[in-house]
Amino acid sequence: MKWTQVFRRAALMLGLAGAVGLHSTQAVSSELGYPEKEELTFGFIKLTDMAPIAIAYEKGFFEDEGLYVTIEAQANWKVLLDGVIDGRLDGAHMLAGQPIAATMGFGTKADIITPFSMDLNGNGITVSNEIWEQMKPNIPKMKNGLPVHPIKADALKPVVEKYKADGKPFNMGMVFPVSTHNYELRYWLAAGGIHPGYYAPHKGDISGQIDADALLSVTPPPQMPATLEAGTIYGYCVGEPWNQQAVFKNIGVPVVTDYEIWKDNPEKVFGITRAFAKKYPNTTVRITRALIRAAMWLDENNNANRPEAVKILSQSNYVGADYDVIANSMTGTFEYEKGDKRAVPDFNVFFRYHATYPYYSDAIWYLTQMRRWGQIPEDKSDDWYKELAAKVYRPDIYAAAAKSLIDDKLASADQFPDFDSEDGFREPQTHFIDGIVYNGHKPNDYIDKFPIGLKAGQKL
Amino acid sequence: MTSTTLTGSKPAAWKLSQFDGKLFGSAIKTVVVPFAGILVFLMLWSVAAQNIDTSLGKFPGPAAVWEQFDALYQEHSRSREKEAAFYERQRERNAKRVVDDPSYQPKIRDYTGKETFIDQVFTSLVTVMSGFLLAATIAIPLGIATGLSRTLNSAINPVVQVFKPVSPLAWLPLVTMVVSAVYTSTDPLVAKSFLNSMFTVTLCCLWPMVINTAVGVAGIDDDLVNVSKVLRLPPLKHVQKIVLPASVPMIFTGMRLSLGVAWMVLIAAEMLAQNPGLGKFVWDEFQNGSSDSLARIMAAVLVIGFIGFLLDRAMLQLQKLVSWDRDSVTH
Numbered sequence: 001m002k003w004t005q006v007f008r009r010a011a012l013m014l015g016l017a018g019a020v021g022l023h024s025t026q027a028v029s030s031e032l033g034y035p036e037k038e039e040l041t042f043g044f045i046k047l048t049d050m051a052p053i054a055i056a057y058e059k060g061f062f063e064d065e066g067l068y069v070t071i072e073a074q075a076n077w078k079v080l081l082d083g084v085i086d087g088r089l090d091g092a093h094m095l096a097g098q099p100i101a102a103t104m105g106f107g108t109k110a111d112i113i114t115p116f117s118m119d120l121n122g123n124g125i126t127v128s129n130e131i132w133e134q135m136k137p138n139i140p141k142m143k144n145g146l147p148v149h150p151i152k153a154d155a156l157k158p159v160v161e162k163y164k165a166d167g168k169p170f171n172m173g174m175v176f177p178v179s180t181h182n183y184e185l186r187y188w189l190a191a192g193g194i195h196p197g198y199y200a201p202h203k204g205d206i207s208g209q210i211d212a213d214a215l216l217s218v219t220p221p222p223q224m225p226a227t228l229e230a231g232t233i234y235g236y237c238v239g240e241p242w243n244q245q246a247v248f249k250n251i252g253v254p255v256v257t258d259y260e261i262w263k264d265n266p267e268k269v270f271g272i273t274r275a276f277a278k279k280y281p282n283t284t285v286r287i288t289r290a291l292i293r294a295a296m297w298l299d300e301n302n303n304a305n306r307p308e309a310v311k312i313l314s315q316s317n318y319v320g321a322d323y324d325v326i327a328n329s330m331t332g333t334f335e336y337e338k339g340d341k342r343a344v345p346d347f348n349v350f351f352r353y354h355a356t357y358p359y360y361s362d363a364i365w366y367l368t369q370m371r372r373w374g375q376i377p378e379d380k381s382d383d384w385y386k387e388l389a390a391k392v393y394r395p396d397i398y399a400a401a402a403k404s405l406i407d408d409k410l411a412s413a414d415q416f417p418d419f420d421s422e423d424g425f426r427e428p429q430t431h432f433i434d435g436i437v438y439n440g441h442k443p444n445d446y447i448d449k450f451p452i453g454l455k456a457g458q459k460l
Numbered sequence: 461m462t463s464t465t466l467t468g469s470k471p472a473a474w475k476l477s478q479f480d481g482k483l484f485g486s487a488i489k490t491v492v493v494p495f496a497g498i499l500v501f502l503m504l505w506s507v508a509a510q511n512i513d514t515s516l517g518k519f520p521g522p523a524a525v526w527e528q529f530d531a532l533y534q535e536h537s538r539s540r541e542k543e544a545a546f547y548e549r550q551r552e553r554n555a556k557r558v559v560d561d562p563s564y565q566p567k568i569r570d571y572t573g574k575e576t577f578i579d580q581v582f583t584s585l586v587t588v589m590s591g592f593l594l595a596a597t598i599a600i601p602l603g604i605a606t607g608l609s610r611t612l613n614s615a616i617n618p619v620v621q622v623f624k625p626v627s628p629l630a631w632l633p634l635v636t637m638v639v640s641a642v643y644t645s646t647d648p649l650v651a652k653s654f655l656n657s658m659f660t661v662t663l664c665c666l667w668p669m670v671i672n673t674a675v676g677v678a679g680i681d682d683d684l685v686n687v688s689k690v691l692r693l694p695p696l697k698h699v700q701k702i703v704l705p706a707s708v709p710m711i712f713t714g715m716r717l718s719l720g721v722a723w724m725v726l727i728a729a730e731m732l733a734q735n736p737g738l739g740k741f742v743w744d745e746f747q748n749g750s751s752d753s754l755a756r757i758m759a760a761v762l763v764i765g766f767i768g769f770l771l772d773r774a775m776l777q778l779q780k781l782v783s784w785d786r787d788s789v790t791h
Contacts (some may be wrong), residue, residue: 034561046747057572065547066557070572073744075734086640088652222747229515247514247751315569316756317574319746 032404035066035283043083043092046222046319047239048330049119049268050093052350054318056294065286065292073317076220077176084271085110091287093118094271097178097366099392099432105351106178106201106375111274115288115397116329117358118268118295120349122256123181124243124334125188127156127235128228130338134159134254146340149435150260153192162193173219173227173236177208180267184258185237185368189214189262190452191434198374200460208373210460228252239267240329240348241321248325253337256433259344261429264353267317277397288401292356293410299351304372306331340437354417358398361440362422363389368443374460385443395424462655520755525762528755536576540762543571575736581763584737587654588771591661592719599666599718600711603673604703613674624667628660628725632733635659653735657726664725665718672717676710677703712779719775723768738764 044050056062062069074080074092081098085108099112127135136156139147163170174182177199186196197212199205211213219227224242227233227289229251236242237258246252258265262430270291277284297305310327313319319326328335334344349355364385370376399419405411428439436449448455502522512519520528547568547652554566575583606613639655680703730739742760745753 033558034564039572060549063553066553068550068569068572071574073734073747075743079734088640222749225515225749249513314750316744316748316750320744320750320753322750325750 010269032285033282033395035286037090037283038066039068039070040090040283040287041070041072041088043072043089044318045077045080045220046073046321047093047122047268048241048313048319048348049239050318051123051313051330051348052118052291052294053093053270054312055297055309058312058313059294059297061290061293061297062287065290066329067283067286067290071317073152077179081108081110081112084112084273087273090276091270091272093382094136094269095176096266096269096362097165097180097183097370098176099269099271100363100366100388101178101375103392104370104376104388105369108205110213110270111391113274113277113394114269114271114358115277115284115401116270116291116392117266117343117356117362118270118350119321120264120267120289120353120355120453121257121259121346122267122316122329122348123184123237124237124254124369125185125235125237125258126224126228126243126246126252126254128231128252131156131159131234131248132255134162134365134396135255140161147337149256149336149342151255152433153189155192156189157193157254164213170214171233172214173238174216175221175224175226175238176218177206178366178370178375180258180265180366181237181239182208183366183373184265185216186373187254188237188261188371191432195451195452196373198454198460200377202377203460208375209375224318225249225251233458241319241325242331244325244328244335245321247328247335247338248322250338254334255336257334257347259347261433264349264355265361266355267364269358277394284397285401285404288397289405292351292398292401292405294452295351295356296411297413299349299355303332303345307448320457340347353414356398357417357422357425358393359436359440360386360389360393360395360396361426361429363393364440368438368446371443372447372450374454379444379456382442382444388426393424395422463510506757514751514754516754517751520758524755528752528759531752532577532756532759535576539573539576541631542573545623546571547572551602555614560759577741577760579738580741580768583654584726584730584739585767586724587657587730587735588661591658591726592653592665592722594720595662595666595747596669596715597717598662599669599714603711604677604699604707605672605713607674607677607707608703610697613678616670620667620670623663624671627662628664628729629732629760631660632656632729635663636733651736654732656733657729657735658736660729661722668717668721669711669714670757672714673707673711676714679710680706709783710777710781712775716772716775719771720768723771727764730786735751 042053044053057069057071066083074089075085077095078099080089080092080094081102084094085102094112094114096114096117099114102110102112106139115418128459135155136147138158139151142148146319148350160170173183174185176182188197195211195213196216197207197209197214199208207217216253217233219233219236221238221242224238225237225245228236228246229249235252235255243254243257247254258267259368270287272284272287298309307327310330312325313330314321314323314325329344329347332343332345332347333341334347335341367376367385367388371380401414402411403419406413406416428437430437432438436446438446444456447453454460498760499616509519509521509524527614538741554568557564558566574764602616606616635654637791639659643652643655660690684702684706688698693701726737727739727742729735730737731743733737738760742757745756745760
């Protein structure tokens with residue numbers, strides 16, 4: 001054992017000499033030491049996509065790394081982010097937009113990084129029963145009488161126009177100004193010709209309702225069904241189980257999943273502060289290792305472990321909703337209108353398709369949407385987008401964790417991107433509901449393609 | 461609703477028992493009547509529950525709540541087993557690491573699992589008592605000082621009157637921000653969340669104690685004050701021998717009021733600030749929205765009410781114990 005260690009260390013020294021030139025930011029070597037900080041507290045919001053954290057805890061993956069982790073549910077995304085910034089939390093399940101916006105200084109300014117993407121897809125847009133009845137006549141039907149999917153916002157447009165003509169505001173809920181849900185809801189609405197409104201932070205307007213047809217506001221995920229039921233909002237975009245909850249409670253109908261808006265879109269990330277990663281490099285890599293193992297477990301053998309995962313998530317200290325509600329989406333089906341259950345095998349993807357690798361292009365997509373809706377008020381160069389993405393998304397830490405898992409025979413190299421050739425940009429992505437192609441290398445070109453949204457040179 | 465029934469029915473019976481001479485009659489009134497009251501309440505509850513449909517199913521009746529008490533206890537014992545296993549694994553891991561890395565100082569870390577309902581009850585009790593005791597150590601000396609000096613009284617009174625009606629929820633953000641700014645230890649002795657709840661409780665239960673103590677001290681019989689003057693007692697002796705004993709009933713009335721306020725405030729503060737305790741339990745269950753959630757919340761409501769009632773009774777007994785004038789102790 002001693003010999004192999006000596007050999008490995010020598011090999012590493014050689015490799016490291018080469019690597020230092022390439023990645024000056026690389027904080028760790030893959031000869032992994034003991035964690036510098038062993039007792040950690042992680043925050044999460046009650047959503048099924050927090051699963052990797054719960055699984056890493058329950059399956060002992062954190063403990064295998066010598067980490068003693070306490071997992072705490074947080075009231076909302078703002079409380080969670082503040083917790084990570086002020087050190088109450090060491091890390092958290094975050095909206096992909098949160099580390100990006102924090103680093104950029106939209107909202108609270110702080111250096112937050114992510115070494116690990118938590119999942120793909122997993123969200124849906126739900127409207128109240130009342131709105132659904134009004135939308136239904138506008139939706140084409142299949143032979144069996146069920147609506148054709150994906151349902152586009154074109155079907156909602158006449159409804160919104162009617163409300164507007166009556167002078168009634170058409171309110172919808174999303175979970176946070178920089179949340180995936182905000183951008184997905186906006187994307188869906190805008191693709192159907194409904195203007196979701198602009199932000200103008202340079203004028204102090206962060207309500208995001210300038211020129212809006214549909215008025216979007218923030219509601220914490222677990223409160224979405226209750227707010228819909230109260231009639232404060234007519235629809236919302238949120239992660240699971242809160243769309244399925246609306247079906248079970250008979251208060252609303254999910255009309256579209258984010259899988260249909262953008263196939264395999266990146267969703268949550270695991271966020272820590274840059275200072276934490278710098279101060280505790282071994283701990284950071286070990287956290288990433290545990291999370292990768294949890295993600296692998298969740299997708300193993302074609303989702304064979306999902307029922308067990310659902311059982312864990314339904315515990316009151318994690319998501320806490322009923323088993324059936326969580327199982328609906330986690331085990332590969334999604335119930336739209338009551339009784340209209342369809343197979344969506346990739347509704348929650350935790351590991352396949354390199355789901356956990358923090359792609360720069362994913363970060364840049366969020367930045368393009370921030371620019372499109374005015375959260376970034378001015379034009380930025382393509383290089384600016386890339387630099388910011390590289391500041392926040394840290395594939396170097398991910399690669400260190402993945403390589404050490406491969407060394408330890410806990411994973412095989414074919415499960416990960418080829419780290420030597422991977423540049424962090426996915427191939428141009430085509431599966432959007434409006435057919436517009438996204439190429440992460442050219443963010444400015446991409447922004448100009450949208451009929452609704454700010455374009456190059458435009459400033460409110 | 462339930463808590464008022466619990467606290468409301470008992471004192472009434474208590475009072476009656478003192479005036480009723482006949483033993484048998486008093487036994488009926490102390491045992492049978494309250495029991496019947498509870499029974500009627502349970503029946504009304506279960507009938508009402510069946511007729512309330514929420515989006516989470518029917519409103520929980522007594523049977524559903526009882527089931528949850530059992531479930532909560534089961535969870536507690538399961539969690540204890542997991543805790544034991546956790547320490548066992550940790551010991552093994554430490555031992556292994558010491559072999560690999562002799563310089564390592566093994567350390568046993570606290571169990572990282574979630575607090576159970578029973579743990580949260582204790583957390584809430586500890587928090588409320590700490591906040592209350594802190595408030596008492598400030599409020600009673602302050603109250604005595606203001607009661608003794610008219611000048612000080614007029615100086616402090618406006619401040620007290622303004623702060624007294626402030627809701628804990630208004631204090632909470634300020635407390636939270638100040639605590640996180642001031643309390644920055646890398647290895648904190650107690651959690652920040654504990655301090656947040658504790659200080660919020662303190663701020664809210666300070667005022668009834670200050671006012672009651674001041675009123676009690678200011679209202680001391682002139683004869684007693686004159687005795688002290690004749691004996692030329694030094695100021696500290698005066699407070700110790702005359703003021704304190706004479707104003708104990710009022711001080712304790714203030715403390716009882718405060719403890720009641722403290723308990724109510726704590727639940728709200730825990731709920732809003734997500735600090736561990738019963739309030740957080742209620743909030744978490746509300747957020748979970750599972751089919752058991754309402755029954756679990758109702759179980760927590762009963763426990764909150766019952767503990768509030770016990771705290772009040774405990775203060776009353778304490779008051780009886782230290783008061784020279786037993787008759788002045790009101791229920």
